[in-house]
Amino acid sequence: MESNNELGDYLRARRAMITPRDVGLPDGGDRRVPGLRRDEVALLAGVSTDYYIRLEQGRERHPSEQVLRAIAGALRLDGAAAGHLFRLGRPVFTTAAAAPTVAPELVRLMDGLRDVPAFVVGAAQDVLAANAMARELYRGFARYDNLLRMIFLDPFAREFYADWDKAAHTAVGNLRASAARFPGDERIERVVGELSVRSPAFTGLWARYDVSPRTQEDKHFRHPHVGEVRLHFEALAVTSAPGQHLSVYSAEPGSASADALLLLRRPTEQGSAPTDQDTPAEEEDVRS
The missing domain is CATH 1.10.260.40 (lambda repressor-like DNA-binding domains)
Structure with missing residues (x-):
């Protein structure tokens, strides 16, 4: 620490x-x-x-x-x-605290985005809510709970991210930005503590002190079912809930990646992908 x-x-x-x-x-x-x-x-x-x-x-x-x-x-x-x-x-005293739960209205808005993956992350990069398309996109991970844990602790990440090094560097810089905005946040400190113990790669990047909030970028994934997918990512700040962002992926119209999103949507239309915020088995572990 x-x-x-x-x-x-x-x-x-x-x-x-x-x-x-x-x-x-x-x-x-x-x-x-x-x-x-x-x-x-x-x-x-x-x-x-x-x-x-x-x-x-x-x-x-x-x-x-x-x-x-x-x-x-x-x-x-x-x-x-x-x-x-x-x-x-030149620190300024602040009482700002990261919001831990997602408003039902935001969940309804997110679930209404049926054609694109969308999910809400908190200050510690916990996945607080996700629509069916997002869960289908990240289906290969053992747990869809915290983006940092997924990148650094799940072996599938090395296959899923076409440029794992870039994804890891970006994620750590984004967490640094959150830690700067919410100094002393207990959840952020727990995530940093766990990853510092379990991932030398995280420890090395964290020591660089790169502070780079992620607002938008182009992502390149290798999905186990639909293959190569190139998506544009936008992180939209939820002004009513400090620290939360609604993350939305989109594909270039008419592109192979747009076709891949259509393939990802089929299982969601058949009801095979959950749309709730977290399964009961995951909920306690995400917050621990």
């Missing part, structure tokens, strides 16, 4: 991702760190090396907005990563 110096942990992880060549500095000599040295970050940010060291070590906990902007630029942080830096460096 995280230390009590999250800002320092984040800065160390991010500077390890930047090489001197990335920022126009000479790359010669015997370097003992994988990325930039602390004095190099300080130089690029226009602050003293001593000040930057104190910031990483947690001895300076009140950096100015100007300093944080300079460090974000030095570390080449994008909008989401820079936003996380500001949340750590």
Whole structure:
């Protein structure tokens, strides 16, 4: 789990991702760190090396907005990563808490999307509700309960995701974004704790501190029944339920993937795929 110096942990992880060549500095000599040295970050940010060291070590906990902007630029942080830096460096008290249950009205809306896979995920990436098409799409997994657990703990994920590495990296970055929005969330901490113990791959990606909320992307799946499927993914924030997103997949009209969705729909029309939020056997385990 995280230390009590999250800002320092984040800065160390991010500077390890930047090489001197990335920022126009000479790359010669015997370097003992994988990325930039602390004095190099300080130089690029226009602050003293001593000040930057104190910031990483947690001895300076009140950096100015100007300093944080300079460090974000030095570390080449994008909008989401820079936003996380500001949340750590200039925290604002918040009472926001992730919503644990899905409103019946949202379930009805989701179930009404009969031609496309749609499901609701919570802040910890638990699948809180799913329509019949979504369950059919993910049918090959042993459990359809938490997207992170499915990716890192179910061997089927390596077959299902055509680019497993990308899927894993994206999922961890998205969880980091949720953890930043809901610091101390008990469910997120349990998911991180379980995966840190059971999956070295997760542990390595989590240590990178990549913060990248997932809003849309193109996905490439290998479904065991309908073959190759390329779908577009949209995550729609549920404003009435903090932390929840309605995730919807769609295919290019007239494409082979659109035909594949039609094939996926047939079992749902025959009543073979459940449409409830979770089976009773899964419900307690998802929340544990």
